[in-house]
Amino acid sequence: MSRRTLLRSAALGAGAVALPSLLAACGSGPPGVTMGSNASDAVPKKAFAGAFKAYEKKSKKTVRVNTVNHENFQENINRYLQGTPDDVFMWFAGNRMQYFAQKGLLSDISDLWRGFDGFSAALKKQSTGLDGKQYLVPYYYYPWAVFHRKSVFREKGYDIPRTFDQYRALARQMQKDGIVPFAFGDKDGWPAMGTFDYLNMRANGYDFHIALMRGQKAWNSPQVKQVFDLWRGLMPYHQKGANGRTWQEAAQSLAQKKAGMTVLGLPHPGQQFSTADREDLDFFPFPEIDPAHGQDAVEAPIDGFLMSKKAKDKDGAKDLLTFLATPEAEDVYLASDPNNVAVNSGADTAAYTPLQKKAVQLVSGARQISQFMDRDTRPDFASTVMIQAIQQFLSNPDDIDGLVNDIERQKKQIFSAE
Amino acid sequence: MPNTRARRAGRPGPRRHTRRDLVVLGVLLGIPLLLDLALIWGPTLASIGLSFTTWDGIGDIRWAGLKNYDNLFTTYPQFWPAVRHNLLWLGFLGFLAAPFGLLLAVLIDRGVRFSRFYQSTLYMPVVLSLAVVGFIAQLILSRDQGALNAVIGGRNPTDWLGNPGINIWMVLLAACWRHAGYVMILYLAGLKSVDPGLKEAAALDGASERQAFFRVVLPTLRPVNVIVGVITVIESLRAFDIVYAINKGRNGLELLSVLVTDNIIGEAGRIGFGSAIAVVLLLVSLGFIVTYLVQELRGEERR
Numbered sequence: 001m002s003r004r005t006l007l008r009s010a011a012l013g014a015g016a017v018a019l020p021s022l023l024a025a026c027g028s029g030p031p032g033v034t035m036g037s038n039a040s041d042a043v044p045k046k047a048f049a050g051a052f053k054a055y056e057k058k059s060k061k062t063v064r065v066n067t068v069n070h071e072n073f074q075e076n077i078n079r080y081l082q083g084t085p086d087d088v089f090m091w092f093a094g095n096r097m098q099y100f101a102q103k104g105l106l107s108d109i110s111d112l113w114r115g116f117d118g119f120s121a122a123l124k125k126q127s128t129g130l131d132g133k134q135y136l137v138p139y140y141y142y143p144w145a146v147f148h149r150k151s152v153f154r155e156k157g158y159d160i161p162r163t164f165d166q167y168r169a170l171a172r173q174m175q176k177d178g179i180v181p182f183a184f185g186d187k188d189g190w191p192a193m194g195t196f197d198y199l200n201m202r203a204n205g206y207d208f209h210i211a212l213m214r215g216q217k218a219w220n221s222p223q224v225k226q227v228f229d230l231w232r233g234l235m236p237y238h239q240k241g242a243n244g245r246t247w248q249e250a251a252q253s254l255a256q257k258k259a260g261m262t263v264l265g266l267p268h269p270g271q272q273f274s275t276a277d278r279e280d281l282d283f284f285p286f287p288e289i290d291p292a293h294g295q296d297a298v299e300a301p302i303d304g305f306l307m308s309k310k311a312k313d314k315d316g317a318k319d320l321l322t323f324l325a326t327p328e329a330e331d332v333y334l335a336s337d338p339n340n341v342a343v344n345s346g347a348d349t350a351a352y353t354p355l356q357k358k359a360v361q362l363v364s365g366a367r368q369i370s371q372f373m374d375r376d377t378r379p380d381f382a383s384t385v386m387i388q389a390i391q392q393f394l395s396n397p398d399d400i401d402g403l404v405n406d407i408e409r410q411k412k413q414i415f416s417a418e
Numbered sequence: 419m420p421n422t423r424a425r426r427a428g429r430p431g432p433r434r435h436t437r438r439d440l441v442v443l444g445v446l447l448g449i450p451l452l453l454d455l456a457l458i459w460g461p462t463l464a465s466i467g468l469s470f471t472t473w474d475g476i477g478d479i480r481w482a483g484l485k486n487y488d489n490l491f492t493t494y495p496q497f498w499p500a501v502r503h504n505l506l507w508l509g510f511l512g513f514l515a516a517p518f519g520l521l522l523a524v525l526i527d528r529g530v531r532f533s534r535f536y537q538s539t540l541y542m543p544v545v546l547s548l549a550v551v552g553f554i555a556q557l558i559l560s561r562d563q564g565a566l567n568a569v570i571g572g573r574n575p576t577d578w579l580g581n582p583g584i585n586i587w588m589v590l591l592a593a594c595w596r597h598a599g600y601v602m603i604l605y606l607a608g609l610k611s612v613d614p615g616l617k618e619a620a621a622l623d624g625a626s627e628r629q630a631f632f633r634v635v636l637p638t639l640r641p642v643n644v645i646v647g648v649i650t651v652i653e654s655l656r657a658f659d660i661v662y663a664i665n666k667g668r669n670g671l672e673l674l675s676v677l678v679t680d681n682i683i684g685e686a687g688r689i690g691f692g693s694a695i696a697v698v699l700l701l702v703s704l705g706f707i708v709t710y711l712v713q714e715l716r717g718e719e720r721r
Contacts (some may be wrong), residue, residue: 075684078475096685105475187580187665241561241667244580249562378473379685387495391669395582409493416686 002360032062033316035078036089038073047337048090054332055323061316081105087311090318093126093302094371095213097136100306101129104138107307108133116325118344122369126302137305137321139330140340142266143359144194144299144372145283151283152179152257160284162295164202164230167287171237174260181237183259185250186394187386192242193373195263196390197299200227202289206297208367212376215415219408225400230289232397244396248272265301266359267339281355285362298366301375323396378414385410431696462700469693474686487693495696500672503586504702505652507593507673511645516650519601524631526602527609542605543596552663555579556631582670589671597653608642609635629676644714651706657700674699 035052036197039045045067052063066086073080077091081100091097099107106129113124113134127136136283152158156177161167186192201209204223211217212224213246239250241303251272262269263286270278285295305324311317323329327346334342341359342349349360363369374382389407393400454721469486473479490497522540526533543551559567559578567575579585611633620630636643656677661667667676674695681692 065687077685078687082476094460105476189668240576241575241580243582243665244561244577245586249560253562380681383679383684383686384688392495395580395669401585406493406495410495413489413493 009101012195019413030402031313032064033088033313033320034086035065035087035320036073037067038070038090040067040069040073042335043339044295046246047142047333050336051324051333052187053328054329055320058323061319063259063320081308081310085195085310086307087313087317088305090303091136091306092371092375093136093138093304094375095377096375097127097306098129099379101131101133101135103255105309106135107309107311107314107317108135109137109318109321110134111305112137112322112325115322116344118327119325120345122414123302126371127304127368135306136302138302139304139344140322140333140342141300141302142265142340142361143362144198144265144301145285145359145362146261146263146287147254147269147281147283149254149257149280149283151280152260158260161287164287164289168234168237171234171260175237179257180239180253180259181261182234182239183250183254183262184239184240184242185245185247186391187244187246187406189391190372191247191250191268192375192390192394194265196227196230196376197370197373197376198263198286199230199289200224201299201368201370202286202293202295202298203227205290205293207368209297210376211368212371215381215411219411220401220404224404228397228400228403231393232400235398241314243391246364258304265354270339270355279354283355296367297370298363298365298368298369299370299372300363301372303340304343381411381414385414420496427609465693465696465700467696468690471690473689474687476691477688482690486691489644489691489697490694494677496672496677499670500674500677503631503672503696504655504657504674505592507657508588508651508660510594511597511650511654512589512647516601516646518594518600518711519646520605522598522602523605523609527606535601536717537606540599542599544599544603547659548593548596548657549663550661552589552660555588555660556664559588579664580669585670589660589664593653593657597650600653603644604642604649605639612638630640644710648710651710655706674702 011123019238037048038046039048049065052065068076077100080089082105091100097106098148102294110133110225113127119127119138123138124134127134127138129135129395153160156173158170158173159166161170174181184192197209200212201221203226204212208217212219239245240248242293248271250259250262251263251264251269253278254262254269255273266283270281275279285298302338305321306316307314307321325344327344327348330342330344330347334340334347334356338351338353338356341352341363349357352360370376373386377386385407389403393403423582425693435594461500468479470482470484471479472482472486526537530536537702556564556579561567561577564578566578570576576584578588590676616634616638617630620634625633656675658667658679661671661673662678662679665671667673667680678696678699679688680694681688681695
């Protein structure tokens with residue numbers, strides 16, 4: 001074999017390997033709706049696959065799923081939506097959906113919403129863009145609350161605190177008993193946001209919180225300072241070194257009974273519990289700080305599906321979305337991922353775990369639902385200012401004035417950029 | 419290039435390039451040139467241009483003048499720490515890791531016992547990506563589950579990676595582990611090429627071992643020194659993966675490269691602002707590149 005034929009066959013060989021994937025990337029694959037999935041973890045990935053299979057069986061159509069690592073999906077969402085996005089993709093409700101709707105990257109699905117059944121007004125609001133049109137098919141949600149182990153509370157005779165004073169007294173008691181009151185990890189930057197959100201909503205109310213998130217209130221106002229002040233008062237009861245600990249490690253110390261409580265979302269702590277211990281996990285709503293606001297607001301992020309503006313198979317996408325809005329589509333999903341709660345009131349709750357049932361009660365009793373800081377405010381503000389600011393607060397809780405002035409200066413700059 | 423011109427002037431002959439040669443030359447030089455323009459100069463100039471605008475990556479590009487730079491220097495709390503950390507990396511790798519690598523190379527070159535073993539052990543981290551070094555560092559240094567705290571024991575474990583006053587030093591140590599091995603291998607190669615006769619001559623002249631090293635061996639290593647210097651600067655300016663693997667470069671581990679990423683990649687989409695940071699990083703790198711080139715060209719002239 002001469003050198004030339006060798007090179008030629010090598011090039012052909014390389015082409016034969018690379019070409020099919022190139023073609024697939026060009027989108028000329030088999031027919032069917034494409035689905036951009038950020039469900040890269042094993043449990044949700046399998047659960048979603050079940051839901052899509054149910055659709056394929058029912059409609060005799062195919063769904064091609066492109067799964068991308070959760071973090072990468074989020075980091076590339078801008079480019080993804082401007083490039084060649086899938087017809088339908090997974091995303092979040094609230095501001096983070098509205099942002100892309102405003103930029104004209106999503107398809108309006110108001111016509112589908114007219115036929116939807118079983119979604120509350122609050123859900124519709126979270127699926128609606130600033131222009132009053134609907135863009136999201138909500139799928140499931142999970143509330144944030146204060147998690148603890150029933151057996152620990154029983155053994156030590158702890159009562160569920162309803163007010164902030166009782167909360168602090170309980171923390172003091174736990175410390176006396178040699179338990180770290182609050183398991184706490186913020187290495188990933190977002191878990192501590194949940195505590196801030198609750199402290200703010202309980203102390204200043206939901207409306208103030210949302211206005212603050214929209215950039216309409218000053219971060220160096222006395223209200224926000226009070227929130228950080230309350231938080232500083234709780235700091236001695238939190239696990240030390242939160243900035244070096246992941247939420248998974250924090251949840252493990254709750255599972256190991258080294259810590260007494262932790263503020264997290266419904267899917268989080270359970271993952272770190274052994275199956276035998278999962279029954280022992282329980283939660284209570286974040287306690288009341290100001291009686292004027294009580295425990296009205298619940299933080300419950302909603303996940304769902306969006307249709308991209310550039311969807312190729314628009315009819316197929318709408319057909320799939322219509323299916324995903326039905327109770328049965330949610331039932332299939334929750335059968336293999338019991339860490340979330342269905343949004344559709346028609347969904348079958350008989351198979352719910354006690355924790356899921358409690359979560360339904362918590363959210364249906366809520367006057368207002370928030371979506372978590374990084375979904376209620378601008379993504380650039382949350383990721384480049386608030387993550388760093390909260391971590392700075394955690395390592396130095398004493399300079400609140402400097403901290404809030406820093407945040408306010410950056411907020412002005414970012415919110416005025418439009 | 420005064421040399422080539424002089425040579426060509428001294429030998430004026432018939433045209434030496436055929437048309438075919440010119441085509442080949444054109445293609446061979448043209449393609450890299452185009453690639454260079456498209457992949458290096460284009461984005462560089464675009465970044466400089468974008469740094470004077472506000473752009474979120476989707477909507478309109480609007481002129482902002484020097485506002486991004488003003489915000490960067492006055493209201494962005496992460497900026498100055500990042501500059502300080504970048505300089506710290508440079509100093510640490512340049513003044514500690516590199517000399518340490520030289521020391522290791524000299525020790526191994528003198529043939530201590532088991533030198534092959536040391537050589538391969540010390541070189542091992544160089545094949546690891548800095549991100550992997552970061553993961554290894556977490557296994558050792560994690561506050562609750564790390565090996566180091568388990569060994570030390572005690573009731574108040576140290577937060578090696580979460581405490582912003584400590585973590586940068588821990589990361590520098592981890593980076594040093596890798597960089598010293600890298601530098602060692604370069605110096606080992608250099609030391610092998612030092613003529614043993616030089617050392618003998620120095621010994622005959624009555625030079626102590628130390629004098630022989632600093633006066634004779636080190637100067638002959640000049641080309642290696644230059645390479646080590648360049649590599650050290652590059653490594654410290656592009657340091658990113660290790661801090662990103664540990665805590666996304668936040669809370670005490672800020673670097674300019676991380677801030678660029680934070681603002682441009684992801685949902686943030688502050689492309690104009692991120693570009694301004696990138697331009698600062700470019701200016702810092704240019705400072706070193708220009709200094710290096712000036713030195714090299716001067717050295718060339720002297721030779």
